[in-house]
Amino acid sequence: MPAPEQHRLVFRQIDEPGYSNDLACYLRNGGYEVLRKAVRRRPEELVDEVKKSGLRGRGGAGFPCGVKWSLLDRKSGKPVYLIVNADESEPGTFKDRYIIYRDPHQLIEGIMITCFANKVEQTFIYIRGEFPDGAKILERAIAEARAANFVGPSILGTGYGCEIYVHRGAGAYICGEETGLIESLEGKRPYPRIKPPYFPAVLGLYQCPTIVNNVETICHVKHIADMGGEAFSKIGTPNNTGTRILCVSGHVQRPGYYEFDVGKLTMGQLLNEVCGGPLPGRKFKAVIPGGTSAKVLKFGERYKGRRKVGAEMVEYDWGVEDIPMDFDSLAMVGSMGGSGGVIVMDDSVSMVEALGNINAFYSHESCGQCTPCREGSLWMKRITARMVHGDARPEDGALLKSVADQIAGRTICAFGEACAWPTQSFVGKFGDEFKAYSQEKGGPRPDAAPELV
Amino acid sequence: MMNLSPETLQKIEQVIPHYPVKRSAVLPLLHFVQEERGFISDEAIEWIAAKLEIQPVNVYELVTFYPMLRRKPIGRRHIRVCRTLSCALMGGYRTCAEFQRQFNTGLGGISPDGEVTVEFVECLASCGTAPVVMIDDELHEKVDAARARALAQEIRAAARPEGAR
Numbered sequence: 001m002p003a004p005e006q007h008r009l010v011f012r013q014i015d016e017p018g019y020s021n022d023l024a025c026y027l028r029n030g031g032y033e034v035l036r037k038a039v040r041r042r043p044e045e046l047v048d049e050v051k052k053s054g055l056r057g058r059g060g061a062g063f064p065c066g067v068k069w070s071l072l073d074r075k076s077g078k079p080v081y082l083i084v085n086a087d088e089s090e091p092g093t094f095k096d097r098y099i100i101y102r103d104p105h106q107l108i109e110g111i112m113i114t115c116f117a118n119k120v121e122q123t124f125i126y127i128r129g130e131f132p133d134g135a136k137i138l139e140r141a142i143a144e145a146r147a148a149n150f151v152g153p154s155i156l157g158t159g160y161g162c163e164i165y166v167h168r169g170a171g172a173y174i175c176g177e178e179t180g181l182i183e184s185l186e187g188k189r190p191y192p193r194i195k196p197p198y199f200p201a202v203l204g205l206y207q208c209p210t211i212v213n214n215v216e217t218i219c220h221v222k223h224i225a226d227m228g229g230e231a232f233s234k235i236g237t238p239n240n241t242g243t244r245i246l247c248v249s250g251h252v253q254r255p256g257y258y259e260f261d262v263g264k265l266t267m268g269q270l271l272n273e274v275c276g277g278p279l280p281g282r283k284f285k286a287v288i289p290g291g292t293s294a295k296v297l298k299f300g301e302r303y304k305g306r307r308k309v310g311a312e313m314v315e316y317d318w319g320v321e322d323i324p325m326d327f328d329s330l331a332m333v334g335s336m337g338g339s340g341g342v343i344v345m346d347d348s349v350s351m352v353e354a355l356g357n358i359n360a361f362y363s364h365e366s367c368g369q370c371t372p373c374r375e376g377s378l379w380m381k382r383i384t385a386r387m388v389h390g391d392a393r394p395e396d397g398a399l400l401k402s403v404a405d406q407i408a409g410r411t412i413c414a415f416g417e418a419c420a421w422p423t424q425s426f427v428g429k430f431g432d433e434f435k436a437y438s439q440e441k442g443g444p445r446p447d448a449a450p451e452l453v
Numbered sequence: 454m455m456n457l458s459p460e461t462l463q464k465i466e467q468v469i470p471h472y473p474v475k476r477s478a479v480l481p482l483l484h485f486v487q488e489e490r491g492f493i494s495d496e497a498i499e500w501i502a503a504k505l506e507i508q509p510v511n512v513y514e515l516v517t518f519y520p521m522l523r524r525k526p527i528g529r530r531h532i533r534v535c536r537t538l539s540c541a542l543m544g545g546y547r548t549c550a551e552f553q554r555q556f557n558t559g560l561g562g563i564s565p566d567g568e569v570t571v572e573f574v575e576c577l578a579s580c581g582t583a584p585v586v587m588i589d590d591e592l593h594e595k596v597d598a599a600r601a602r603a604l605a606q607e608i609r610a611a612a613r614p615e616g617a618r
């Protein structure tokens with residue numbers, strides 16, 4: 001079956017010739033019209049639209065956005081904050097970058113609709129330190145929007161006011177985790193908080209109820225307010241509604257960002273048609289479907305089970321190529337949609353070395369609060385580094401797995417899972433390669449196979 | 454005493470009231486000071502702590518945590534090569550080695566000519582255009598070894614005064 005057409009909702013404008021990131025251009029293209037209409041509605045109606053839309057968070061966990069908003073603790077009487085998560089730190093993910101750099105006003109319009117709907121009066125955009133120009137672009141866009149009364153003390157003359165400030169991170173992955181982010185914004189080390197009790201919706205920034213949403217999620221809110229929750233829920237597939245941006249990197253002919261109806265496209269269509277297939281003379285070997293934290297999928301393996309299609313339960317028997325790119329299908333095959341970062345590896349790649357690269361990342365980024373995560377990520381890195389640069393032993397795979405198995409479920413935040421899953425899935429699916437590595441590593445290397453650790 | 458420029462001082466005064474709690478401004482202040490001075494000195498830590506009415510250790514613990522904050526000066530230009538998977542798959546290690554060779558330098562230190570500091574950093578969120586490199590604040594995409602040589606050439610050319618070899 002041929003791949004469906006891209007459906008660009010959030011990325012509708014960014015590649016249009018002549019489209020620029022200033023307010024005048026945004027207004028010429030119908031910008032802020034949705035906000036104008038939204039502020040004439042009751043805030044509760046807007047929250048209902050988002051609930052009806054079925055929108056799931058695009059930052060990693062895929063939590064329903066409308067449900068998140070309705071968990072806000074209103075009884076406390078404390079101010080409610082919105083934090084936009086623009087940390088974009090999950091390796092393989094690069095969508096928020098393009099929204100921020102090329103279409104910042106779309107994000108600001110989404111923020112203002114979200115704030116109006118939730119009666120928020122203060123927003124912080126937490127942007128990674130590695131986007132210095134992005135922070136400047138956002139600051140300029142906010143100033144333009146404030147001058148035009150889209151942001152500030154009385155938005156569009158309604159008497160409702162909301163400010164947006166940009167807060168820059170300084171290079172730590174853990175600031176993407178929402179409670180680590182909150183600590184960072186409070187001026188502390190970004191040590192994630194323990195949940196319960198520190199659910200942001202109840203005890204978030206400055207112990208006030210706080211919404212944390214990803215940049216792309218907030219942009220979808222604008223489109224929901226525009227077309228209505230009902231219409232949005234008809235895009236995509238049931239429980240996986242709307243469009244989603246997929247970021248493809250690694251060994252394909254055409255890496256890049258693509259926006260599709262969620263679940264209407266399979267992995268095979270994405271990689272073979274949309275991205276042009278493998279590099280000349282190579283074959284796909286493995287793919288990580290949702291950022292490095294997601295479990296790896298191996299080409300050639302089969303996934304079987306029963307799933308719901310409409311009202312019926314049907315059998316499925318999929319190869320990697322057949323998996324629909326949605327949250328539920330990727331969870332069914334034992335991985336996750338995560339942040340939408342699809343990383344492709346072909347047959348030139350040694351899985352031991354690829355895991356070594358990933359382990360180096362997690363060991364560098366563990367915040368160090370929990371012993372299993374701090375020590376475990378370090379040991380997994382050391383073992384894979386020794387396998388590559390020192391002597392590899394046939395039992396190293398089992399050793400790696402035994403370390404990983406002791407992390408997940410025993411830590412304060414989901415980084416514990418994020419650092420254990422790559423090792424568990426790489427060793428689980430490519431165990432033979434780990435066993436044979438000691439013999440094979442001195443042997444001939446595939447052409448142009450680059451160093452990974 | 455810190456003798457910060459009037460521009461930096463103005464940015465500092467503007468940013469503090471963005472937050473209901475002063476301590477929240479510590480990261481922005483660290484950025485501003487590092488942008489002007491190149492690194493965070495003991496004196497800067499004391500000054501920022503006093504400014505925000507917190508303990509110096511509360512500033513110090515951030516400087517030691519965040520990878521982008523540094524306690525020492527670096528070369529005139531800062532070359533940050535992405536080390537993470539998507540870039541490595543496309544040859545990021547080769548790119549980094551080429552920069553090191555071009556400036557005859559190891560990772561992290563200052564090159565013998567004082568021009569650059571070459572560093573490996575984790576994912577720069579531009580994995581689709583791998584391998585990527587940040588030179589100062591600017592992102593460069595698809596930087597293979599040949600492109601790294603060309604960029605090194607540009608850096609050297611910009612360093613020489615007009616007319617000099």
Ligand SMILES: Cc1cc2nc3c(=O)[nH]c(=O)nc-3n(C[C@H](O)[C@H](O)[C@H](O)COP(=O)(O)O)c2cc1C
Binds near residue numbers: 060062179212418
């Ligand atoms: C280790 C870790 C890193 C994360 N990094 C990011 C990130 O860079 N950007 C992001 O939006 N969410 C990230 N998340 C998810 C956030 O904690 C949070 O779920 C998300 O921002 C919520 O927004 P959403 O519901 O709109 O997806 C991360 C989570 C973990 C555990």
Ligand code: SF4
Binds near residue numbers: 365368411
């Ligand atoms: S799991 Fe890891 S990153 Fe998360 S709080 Fe514990 S040590 Fe920190």
Ligand code: FES
Binds near residue numbers: 537578580585
């Ligand atoms: S892996 Fe290099 S930019 Fe993401």
